[in-house]
Amino acid sequence: MGRLIPHRIAWRVATVREVVVESPRARTLVLEVPDWPGHRAGQHVDVRLTAEDGYQAQRSYSIASAPELDTLELTVELVDDGEVSPYLVQELRAGDVFEVRGPVGGHFSWAVADGGPLLLVGGGSGLVPLMSMLRHRGARASAVEAHVLASARSEQDALYRDELQGLEPRAGLSVAWTFTRTPPPGWSGYARRVDAAMLADVAPGPGERPLIFVCGPTPFVEAVADLLVDAGHDPRSIHAERFGPTGG
Amino acid sequence: MPPISRGFHGRRRDDADAGRIPPGQYLTPDFPVLSAGPTPHTPLEEWSLTIHGAVDEPVSWSWEEFRALPAQTFTVDIHCVTKWSKLDTTWTGVSVDTLLADVTTEAEFLTAWSDGDYTTNLPLEDVSDGRAWVVYEYGGEPLDPEHGGPARLLVPHLYFWKSAKWLRGLALTTEDEPGFWEAAGYNNYGDPWREQRYWGD
Numbered sequence: 270m271g272r273l274i275p276h277r278i279a280w281r282v283a284t285v286r287e288v289v290v291e292s293p294r295a296r297t298l299v300l301e302v303p304d305w306p307g308h309r310a311g312q313h314v315d316v317r318l319t320a321e322d323g324y325q326a327q328r329s330y331s332i333a334s335a336p337e338l339d340t341l342e343l344t345v346e347l348v349d350d351g352e353v354s355p356y357l358v359q360e361l362r363a364g365d366v367f368e369v370r371g372p373v374g375g376h377f378s379w380a381v382a383d384g385g386p387l388l389l390v391g392g393g394s395g396l397v398p399l400m401s402m403l404r405h406r407g408a409r410a411s412a413v414e415a416h417v418l419a420s421a422r423s424e425q426d427a428l429y430r431d432e433l434q435g436l437e438p439r440a441g442l443s444v445a446w447t448f449t450r451t452p453p454p455g456w457s458g459y460a461r462r463v464d465a466a467m468l469a470d471v472a473p474g475p476g477e478r479p480l481i482f483v484c485g486p487t488p489f490v491e492a493v494a495d496l497l498v499d500a501g502h503d504p505r506s507i508h509a510e511r512f513g514p515t516g517g
Numbered sequence: 518m519p520p521i522s523r524g525f526h527g528r529r530r531d532d533a534d535a536g537r538i539p540p541g542q543y544l545t546p547d548f549p550v551l552s553a554g555p556t557p558h559t560p561l562e563e564w565s566l567t568i569h570g571a572v573d574e575p576v577s578w579s580w581e582e583f584r585a586l587p588a589q590t591f592t593v594d595i596h597c598v599t600k601w602s603k604l605d606t607t608w609t610g611v612s613v614d615t616l617l618a619d620v621t622t623e624a625e626f627l628t629a630w631s632d633g634d635y636t637t638n639l640p641l642e643d644v645s646d647g648r649a650w651v652v653y654e655y656g657g658e659p660l661d662p663e664h665g666g667p668a669r670l671l672v673p674h675l676y677f678w679k680s681a682k683w684l685r686g687l688a689l690t691t692e693d694e695p696g697f698w699e700a701a702g703y704n705n706y707g708d709p710w711r712e713q714r715y716w717g718d
């Protein structure tokens with residue numbers, strides 16, 4: 270039948286160039302990965318750690334960086350009783366090495382050629398793959414209309430807040446935050462869980478046929494995707510990525 | 518030889534369960550959710566399950582007819598390609614053998630398809646001989662929509678994406694046709710014990 274046998278996706282050694290503090294619980298790992306094959310914004314990688322006695326653990330993490338960057342960046346949030354994230358967030362430092370494999374996951378991904386308008390809805394660290402899309406849009410100076418709704422418990426927990434503020438090109442870009450637990454003092458923006466009214470405020474209407482990407486913890490994604498379907502958006506236009514309650 | 522990650526010790530499993538966890542997997546007590554789109558909510562009166570494609574006669578069951586079929590309750594381990602494994606999960610449903618009992622076919626493969634346009638392909642052999650079910654209860658309760666209710670395929674010996682949620686049909690095929698994830702870089706077969714996660718594994 271002449272079925273194509275594709276290449277195995279190889280494990281590659283990643284060297285940590287820098288660890289950036291994003292929030293008290295999240296770090297961006299800036300990695301040098303020789304022969305990285307490139308990725309589409311929104312994809313993820315598998316990470317494999319090896320202990321001195323040969324014990325290994327694997328997890329998946331979303332790529333935060335634009336495909337145009339020469340380093341690969343992962344933003345990792347601490348899972349309290351996790352096995353891998355405490356190491357990546359609290360122990361890892363410049364010069365350390367581990368393995369990555371990827372990129373993986375072509376469904377939850379976007380490139381400027383795919384067009385828009387874009388609706389990006391992120392809960393907590395669900396913002397990470399959406400940030401890769403926005404950075405890609407910026408790197409290509411694309412004017413594709415993009416609307417971002419980011420949900421965080423507090424300002425302290427919010428990822429990339431300053432960078433989102435300064436994103437270019439401004440034309441066609443809107444960024445809205447909602448702080449669900451502790452809004453900053455004097456905050457006049459949203460301070461509740463994402464609901465139908467909030468989505469109606471920030472999202473293009475179903476008639477504009479936006480490409481929609483929703484990422485976050487499972488209950489967040491379930492709720493937002495249901496609201497979008499109820500609002501009349503085509504279920505096939507809604508790309509969802511759910512972070513399980515465990516992992517780590 | 519993989520490089521050593523300085524300062525990483527990890528959590529080894531020395532208990533009896535270690536032999537039940539495939540390579541690269543970790544154990545979770547929770548039941549994470551992985552789906553590519555919104556959760557469909559098909560009313561039961563509109564639900565049906567159909568076996569069609571390369572068959573002499575397609576067969577179809579309404580929800581009531583499906584629920585009247587002989588069911589089994591069984592306990593298995595499940596393994597998701599996103600690395601979690603969950604042991605001793607208990608399900609109730611209809612063996613695919615029961616569904617295929619009156620089907621005459623030359624097919625060697627099938628595509629399971631679902632509400633929400635999801636598809637996944639399997640060798641017919643892998644859903645035969647008591648290795649696959651269409652389940653509607655998890656832990657004695659009706660299956661939650663986010664976990665694939667009202668009914669999902671369950672093929673516990675393969676990675677969990679093969680266990681299509683919101684199942685509506687099995688299309689029998691003479692040629693193997695890659696499904697949703699299989700066309701997007703995931704392994705065509707997906708054996709967790711051989712760590713067949715992606716193309717070429």
